Amino acid sequence: MFSLRRLTSSFFPAVLLAIATVSGRAQLVTVGDGGPGPVKAQHLTAELTTLAPSVNPGGTLQAGLVLTLEEKWHVYWANAGDSGQPPKITWTLPEGVTAGPLQFPAPSRLPLGPLMDFGYEDLVAFPLTISVAKDVKPGPIHLDAMVNWLVCSSTCIPGKAHLGLNLTVVAQPTPEPARVGALGTALTLLPTVLPATAKYSVMGGAKDYVVTLLTTEKTSNAEFYPYEQDQICNAAEQTLTKIPGGVQIRVPRAAATDAPVGTECTKTDKLAPLAKTLHGVLKLSDKIAYDVTGPVVPGEVAVTVGQGGAASGITIPVAIGLAFLGGIILNLMPCVFPVLFLKGLALVQSSTSERKQLRMHGVVYTLGILVSFWTIVAALLIVRAGGSQAGWGFQLQSPIFIALLALGLFFFSLSLAGQFDLGLSLTSVGGGLAKKEGYAGSFFTGVLATIVATPCTAPLMGAAIGFALAQSAGVTFAVFTALGLGLAVPYLALSFQPAWTKILPRPGAWMEVLKQLTSVPLFITVAWLLWVYGNLFASSTVPSNGVDHESLLLLSLILLAIAGWALGRWPAKLKSSVTAFVLGAIAVAIPLYQPKDTTLVWAPYTTQAVADARAEGKPVFIDFTAAWCLSCQVNEKLVLKSAEVQKVLADKHVTLIRADWTQYDPAITRELAAVDRSGVPTYVIYPAGKDTKADVLPEVLTKQLVLDALAKDTKQ
Structure with missing residues (x-):
């Protein structure tokens, strides 16, 4: 099915052209006699102009196409x-x-119903450069041009003009011509390269791109225009936010090309894949625009001041x-409450402890939280200083952090569930609050509470964090410190007023049962982290990457x-500790090892894809495979994805097709x-040529077998 984006970007203009042609063929009549003009066409006047009438051999001259439009009519930008x-x-x-390509000044947004065009009204000049070789002899020359355009209002009309330039090649040096008229103005309005003092970056989120420009230029109405189609939702509002040292523009992503027909890009969750780079024009004002390009960094940026919601006017x-x-509310979130609950149990069990020690544990717990929050905000500020943007929970954009957090929570949950006893654990359960050595436990419990809080956003947090990330470093630290104190204050209050623990039930066997029950939300959190981990690696072209990495993390768990089990089977024994340490080190090493994925992309199987590939006369490799086929996975990992085989497949320009059964x-x-x-696995190579016979490889592959087959089947 065609999406609205595809419908409007390809089919709709074609329909307009067809209607214009059929309803009035006079509209396509060429105007002009080959001279520079101006010539009058429907709803505009066209002419070619230059900054000077002559040019030197080996020199260049600025020329341009100038279009003067009737009121309410427009022509279009490059995109x-x-x-x-x-x-x-x-x-x-x-x-x-020679004549260079047309250059396009920064455009304007031109709304038309639910759609948005990028173009120009009133008057526009498109500069270009004329170059003359050194061996061109002096004398008059004529440059002939056929110009085509589409001029639109509520309807669209194609136009065509036969224009030209009469120039003189002169041997004597000519002075630099003045930049005057429409062409001279257009040359000053062309997007320029970013100055060395400015920095451009893009973060791509689940629903939008956030374009960041760090610059000293002042602006209150910046806009972003991409050169590539199907990247942004053209009709959506672009939200501008001022940040320290620059501006941020939040641009919604385009709808997917297979979204239902008629679906507006602002009203669908089916979005186009995240672009690898975003190249476009950042228009800061009618006179200042930059040509910018940069990689898209996956991640989310918190909504900041002026972007609606609770943050407005804060x-x-x-x-x-x-x-x-x-x-404070964050303590009730599923990812944090188990930790606070265990601290509450510890207070119940330690109610007879000295009040001074209880208070110290509360202070140390609070310090652990504050130090963790200060570390997070310092990292946020470092990221921001580097020109990128990050929001609360930015750590969850790191696969390594996700893996370590999942492994840590899983191991901790196993202990809570009763598989083994950590002894003096991070939560100091079992009276550790009454002991001096338990202070380290209280501190790191605060660290743990902060870590497990990062996947959660409590009510009221979003507005405060969004505001903080748009302010100076001092304000950012103050807001995050308040957030940390709010997280710490319930336990801190109980430690200063142990009498309040009387409202809690008395110690008993039920506490062990409840402690085990607290492992349930943590196990659920681990399952969610596993899903996040897989999504960080999945892509629209290779979605199986996410499943592969999830499987490796499951192996670590x-x-x-x-x-x-070893710790519980032989408690407090050296052999169990050594076994657990070795297994834990291997478990951590598996997700930490992230080799760069240089594998080639395989096209999905269709009979048409095979027919088209063979019709081109190129060698074709078809991998018949299935997710449940273990030997298929072994062949793929050890042979087909090996560097040697990948290199030959790329060098020989082999068309790769994967038939997933x-x-x-x-x-x-x-x-x-x-x-x-x-059945599978089956591997078929069709040698180069349109009518070649299939070469079927054995079920069990080796590198040499595949390399020999490719050498034989790719000979021309």
């Missing part, structure tokens, strides 16, 4: 937006003379108050479960039968 086509010139030039005292209240597919079944096979 027309949801519909339209930019002007084009086809030149017929003397030998030794002040520093309000932000600090919201952060403090949000921190299994190793930790075995380590926990995980679920029954009659087309794949027929293809297997055609090569006398009935």
Whole structure:
């Protein structure tokens, strides 16, 4: 199915052109006699102009196409937006003379119903450069041009003009021409390269791109225009936010090309894949625009001041108050409450302890939380100083952090569930609060509470954090400190007023049962982290990458479960500690090892894909596989993804097609039968040529076997 984006970007302009052609063929009549103009066409006047009438051999001259439009009519930028086509010139030039491409000044947004075009109204000039070779003889020359355009209002009309330039090549040096007229103005409005003092970066989130420009230029109405189509939702509002040292523009992502017909990009969750780079024009004002390009860093940026919601109109005292209240509420979130609950149990069991020691444990616990929050905000500020943006929970964009957090919580949960006893654990359960050595436990419990709080956002937190990230370093630290104090204050209050623990039930066997029950939300959190971990690696082209990495992390969790079993089977024994340590080290090493994925992309199998690939005469490699086929996975990991095989496949320009038979597919079944096979794994190479015979490889592959087959089947 076509999406609205695809419908409007390809089909809609074609329909307009067809209607214009059929309803009035006079509209396509070429105007002009080959001279510079101006010539009058429907709803605009076109002409070619230069800054000077002459040019030197070996020199260049600035020329331009100038279009003067009637009121309420417009023409288009290089990327027309949801519909339209930019002007084009086809030149017929003397030998030794060349004309550069049209250059486009920064456009404006031109709304039309639910759509958004990018273009120009009133008057626009498109500069270009004429170059003359050194061996061109002095004398008059004529440059002939056929110009095409699409001019639109509520309807669109194609236009065509036969224009030209009469120039003189002169041997004597000529002075630098003045930049005057429409062409001179347009040359000053072309997007320029970013100055050395400015920095451009892009973060791509689940629903939008956040474009950040660190610059000394003042602006209150910045806009972003991408050169590539199907990247942003053209019709959506672009939200500008001032940040320390620059501006931020939040631009919603485009709808997927297979979204239902008629779906507006602002009203669908089915979005186009995240772009690898974002190249476009950042327009700061009518006179200042930059041509920018940069990689898209996956991640989320907190909504900041002026972007609607609770953050609008917020002040520093309000932000600090919201952060403090949000921190208190954060204690009730599923990821934090088990830790606080265990601390409460420890207070019940230690109610007879000296009051001074209880208070010290509360202070140390609070210090652990504050130090952790200060570390997080310092990292946020370092990231921001580097030109990138990050929000609360930015650590969850790191696969390594996710893996270590999941492993740590899983091991901790195993202990809570009763598989083994950590002894003096991070939560100091069992009276550790009454002992001096338990202070380390209280401190690191505060660290743990902060770590497990990062996946959660309590009510009121979002507005406060969004405000903090748009302010100076001092304000950011103040807001995050208030958030940390809010998280710490319930336990801190209980430690200073032990009498309040009387409202809690008395110690008993029920405490062990409840302690085990607290492992349940932590296990659920681990499951969620596993899902996040897989999504960090999944892509629209290779979604199986996420499953592969999830499987490796699951293997690490299994190793930790075995380590926990060893600790419970032989408590307080050297052999159990050594076994647990070795297994734990292996479990941590597995997700930490993240080799760079240099594997080639395999196209999904269709009968048409195979037919088209063979029709091109190139060698074709078909991998018949399935997720449940263990030998398929072994062959893929050890052979097909090996560096040697990958290099030959790339060097020989082999077309790669993967026939996934995980679920029954009659087309794949027929293809297997055609090569006398009935199951997977099956590997088929069609040698170069349109009518070659299939070369079927054995089920068990080796590198040398595949390399030899490729050497034989890729000979021309």
